[in-house]
Amino acid sequence: MEQIADAVTDLLTVDVGGRGVIGELSEAAHTYHGRSPILEAAERLSGSVSRGDTVFIVTGFLCPPTTTQETDGPVGAASLARAIKLGLHAHPILMAEQESLPMSKSAARSLGLDVGDPADVRDGDWTCSVSALPTDEEDASTFAQEMIDAHDPAATIAIERAGANVNGEYYSMSATNITGESAKAERLFELSNGLTIGIGDGGNEIGMGAIEETVREEVPHAEMGGAACGGGIAAVSTTDIIVPVTVSNWGGHGISALLSVLLDETVLHEPELEKRALVQCGLAGGIDGPTGKTTGASDGLSASAHAGVVELLHEIIAESSF
Numbered sequence: 001m002e003q004i005a006d007a008v009t010d011l012l013t014v015d016v017g018g019r020g021v022i023g024e025l026s027e028a029a030h031t032y033h034g035r036s037p038i039l040e041a042a043e044r045l046s047g048s049v050s051r052g053d054t055v056f057i058v059t060g061f062l063c064p065p066t067t068t069q070e071t072d073g074p075v076g077a078a079s080l081a082r083a084i085k086l087g088l089h090a091h092p093i094l095m096a097e098q099e100s101l102p103m104s105k106s107a108a109r110s111l112g113l114d115v116g117d118p119a120d121v122r123d124g125d126w127t128c129s130v131s132a133l134p135t136d137e138e139d140a141s142t143f144a145q146e147m148i149d150a151h152d153p154a155a156t157i158a159i160e161r162a163g164a165n166v167n168g169e170y171y172s173m174s175a176t177n178i179t180g181e182s183a184k185a186e187r188l189f190e191l192s193n194g195l196t197i198g199i200g201d202g203g204n205e206i207g208m209g210a211i212e213e214t215v216r217e218e219v220p221h222a223e224m225g226g227a228a229c230g231g232g233i234a235a236v237s238t239t240d241i242i243v244p245v246t247v248s249n250w251g252g253h254g255i256s257a258l259l260s261v262l263l264d265e266t267v268l269h270e271p272e273l274e275k276r277a278l279v280q281c282g283l284a285g286g287i288d289g290p291t292g293k294t295t296g297a298s299d300g301l302s303a304s305a306h307a308g309v310v311e312l313l314h315e316i317i318a319e320s321s322f
Contacts (some may be wrong), residue, residue, distance in 0.1 A: 001261065005039035008257055008317050011309065012038070012250040017290075017300050021218045023215055025203065026245035028214035037243045038251070039083035041197050044241065045155060051089040053154035056147070056192075058161045058185050058206070059104065060096030060133065064176040065291050069100035069291040071298040073160030076199065076252025077201075079269055081128045082156060084257035085113065085267055087267040090154065091129070093118050093147075097183045098132040106284040107258045111269045118151070120268045123151035132185030140184035144266035148191045156192045158200035160248035161185055161237025166224075171233040173202050173289075175221040186237045190256040198239035199251035201299070207208040208240035209281060247299045250309060257313040268314065271307040278303040 013026045029037045049055060057080050059073035063085075074096070081092035094104045105115045108128055118129040131147070134140040162170045162182045171183040186206060189196050198207015203215030203222050215234045216222045226232035245251040256268040269277075279296035282288075288297035294305035 001039065002036065003314060004320050005036035005048040005232050005258060008254050008313065009036050009038055011312055011316070012245045013150045014246060015189045016246055020098060022201065022244060022246050023239040024214055024218045025211060026243050028211040029244050029318045030240050032210055032242065032312055037241060038254045039258055041241045041243055041255050042262055044195055045255065046049060046088065049084065049088045049090045049154045053090040054151040055084050055090050055092050056095060056153045056156040056188060056300065057092055057160045057310045058095045058124055058156065058188060059134070060100045060183060061160050061162050062097065062100070062178055062181050063287060064172055064178060066286050067097070067178065067181045068285065069103045071103070071278055071286040071296065072248050072289060074100070074103045074107040074281055075274070075277045075284065075298070076159045076249035077104065078113065079249070079252040079256050080159065081108060082111045082113060083259050083270055085126065085128060086261050087263045087265055091126050093129040093131055093151065095131050095133050095185070097135065100130055102287040103129055103281045106280040107277045110280045133185055135181060135183050137184050141187050144187035144191055147188065153192060153194050155195040155197065156189055157197045157199070158185065158239065159188070159252055160201070161206045163204060163206035163237050164230040165227065165234055166236050167229045167231035169231065171204055171221070171227050173233065175227045177228055177232055177285040189237065189239060191233060195311060196239040197241045197243065199243045199245065204233045204235050204249070206237050206293055208234065209236040209238040212236060222252060245299065249306065255308055257317050260317050266317070268317065269310065271311040271314070274310040275307040278306060307321045
């Protein structure tokens, strides 16, 4: 299993875009956990989540200057929702800013999930729910308490979810302040009694505080003084498990791939569905963060390239001979 996890990690941390940070972030997370973070996440999810449980999956990163949701995040969240629903028979609730929900719904539906409201949970084999995250601090705190009280999630997962820096402000990778438009989701993780997981690719996402020192050393604008408020872009919140990958979506896919091996059942979606999900996110208004295009690209890579990664993950888990 460790060898399979290493192959998955090697694939999902290839520095395709040449940003020059994922190697160090991945190594820091591996040191933090003492093993593959992706395997740690998959094993602890399978051990913590039981049939009928609820799992929160939180995403959403609004890109300047148009404050539009990017395609990185919603697809990985949908991938996790699908795997958790089919493999663990738990109910996923996807959460993002109100303006990001169309992309989350499109991604989930593209992977075959029927999307509903948390107040009207349907117990079908292919259902998930969505809920809007508040941007106001006080509203976010109230929302978090109400959701925790109502659902008592067995796990809460952040994937490409903007995280606050040491001064409580939120920044893009280019050190643009996005505090006003960003949902304040950290309280969900603080109140959770279940497993918490953070997935990110740049150091400014929820959970990255677990490897904050490495983020500040390696990521542009992350050092103290590296943003307008003086706190840098590094997120300070921590989660039980931190999973750095080249593209955050891939973290969701990697965990789904290893869940497939652990459960002796393929719960990772097919490559053609990956491409469909990215294109549908674009049609719903989601943009490629680096370019601003709505073509289905994500983090500068085409939808076909991302489908290729999913295909390689299928090859890896097929070799596990489960």
